[in-house]
Amino acid sequence: MTSPDEHGTFRSGFVTIVGRPNVGKSTLVNRLVGDKVTIVSSKPNTTRFQIRGIVSRPEAQVILVDTPGLHKPKTTLGGRLNDSALAALADVDVVVAIIEAGSAIGPGDTVVIERALDAVAGRTRSTLMVVVNKIDKSGPDHVAQQLLAASNKVDELLRSSGRTARVDYFPLSARTGKGAEELLRHIIKALPEGPAYYPTDVTTDSPEAIQLAELVREQLLGKTHDELPHSIACRVTEWEWPRVKVEILVERDSQKGIVIGKGGAVLHDVGVAVREAFAAEMYLELFVKVEKHWQRRDDALDRLGY
Numbered sequence: 247m248t249s250p251d252e253h254g255t256f257r258s259g260f261v262t263i264v265g266r267p268n269v270g271k272s273t274l275v276n277r278l279v280g281d282k283v284t285i286v287s288s289k290p291n292t293t294r295f296q297i298r299g300i301v302s303r304p305e306a307q308v309i310l311v312d313t314p315g316l317h318k319p320k321t322t323l324g325g326r327l328n329d330s331a332l333a334a335l336a337d338v339d340v341v342v343a344i345i346e347a348g349s350a351i352g353p354g355d356t357v358v359i360e361r362a363l364d365a366v367a368g369r370t371r372s373t374l375m376v377v378v379n380k381i382d383k384s385g386p387d388h389v390a391q392q393l394l395a396a397s398n399k400v401d402e403l404l405r406s407s408g409r410t411a412r413v414d415y416f417p418l419s420a421r422t423g424k425g426a427e428e429l430l431r432h433i434i435k436a437l438p439e440g441p442a443y444y445p446t447d448v449t450t451d452s453p454e455a456i457q458l459a460e461l462v463r464e465q466l467l468g469k470t471h472d473e474l475p476h477s478i479a480c481r482v483t484e485w486e487w488p489r490v491k492v493e494i495l496v497e498r499d500s501q502k503g504i505v506i507g508k509g510g511a512v513l514h515d516v517g518v519a520v521r522e523a524f525a526a527e528m529y530l531e532l533f534v535k536v537e538k539h540w541q542r543r544d545d546a547l548d549r550l551g552y
């Protein structure tokens with residue numbers, strides 16, 4: 247436990263995490279919350295909507311908002327993912343913009359930093375924290391260079407737009423946890439005085455049906471390759487606890503067989519892993535349906551809640 251604020255102040259607020267796909271936003275949220283509230287995979291565009299992770303401490307409550315990775319959209323879904331991430335930047339206390347230690351700051355990262363600065367610049371109560379993640383994969387010299395490159399980029403963007411902002415920089419490994427506690431301490435310090443918005447034992451406000459559908463998708467992301475991960479969507483269609491039915495959408499007939507697996511092997515393994523993670527007593531029925539081009543159809547995306 248951390249000690250209470252020296253002024254006895256309880257702080258709370260919203261912290262939006264943004265970054266390109268795959269930089270480790272969801273891993274960081276889970277790390278800071280200390281619980282798995284959002285799914286993670288090695289495939290880009292894993293997160294498809296805002297997900298709140300709640301950190302309760304004796305002196306503060308931090309509401310972390312995980313967002314889809316900002317990218318150049320190729321589908322209607324992709325456009326919605328970006329919109330969802332950008333919408334999460336409105337009216338926040340802290341923005342955490344993540345870049346990776348191991349790759350040079352490119353145009354995608356620049357857009358992320360620009361949007362993050364838009365959200366905090368000129369707002370005296372808002373802070374931007376630029377996190378250089380995955381430091382476990384890079385040497386200390388390289389990490390130091392990347393921190394410097396990030397601050398140069400921020401300075402350049404602020405100078406060219408004639409704006410000012412409060413910006414801090416943190417090296418971190420969301421995977422190992424190195425630097426995470428320090429980041430959290432700084433986040434708490436930057437939050438305004440305020441009440442706890444959620445009960446202290448709650449770690450997310452995602453409905454259980456969403457959490458379950460996401461766990462199914464996470465398992466499938468780990469077992470599929472190339473274009474297929476993008477073509478998969480999951481949703482609960484029946485919830486008569488402990489009997490639950492989850493529909494898995496794919497876009498083509500050929501993808502259906504891959505998701506089912508030889509003799510149903512893939513679906514079987516997914517079911518075992520999801521029951522283990524969610525509730526052993528659950529009777530989970532998974533079925534696969536082809537829904538042509540759902541990523542490009544507004545009606546399908548509305549139905550899926552994307």
Ligand SMILES: Nc1nc2c(ncn2[C@@H]2O[C@H](COP(=O)(O)OP(=O)(O)OP(=O)(O)O)[C@@H](O)[C@H]2O)c(=O)[nH]1
Binds near residue numbers: 288
């Ligand atoms: N080595 C290393 N890998 C990491 C770290 N943080 C995340 N990863 C890995 O990076 C990949 C992407 O992580 P996610 O947390 O899903 O990334 P994301 O930014 O949420 O991605 P999207 O939801 O697709 O935007 C996963 O394979 C993680 O295990 C880290 O600190 N070190």
Ligand SMILES: [Mg+2]
Binds near residue numbers: 272273312313315
């Ligand atoms: Mg994510």
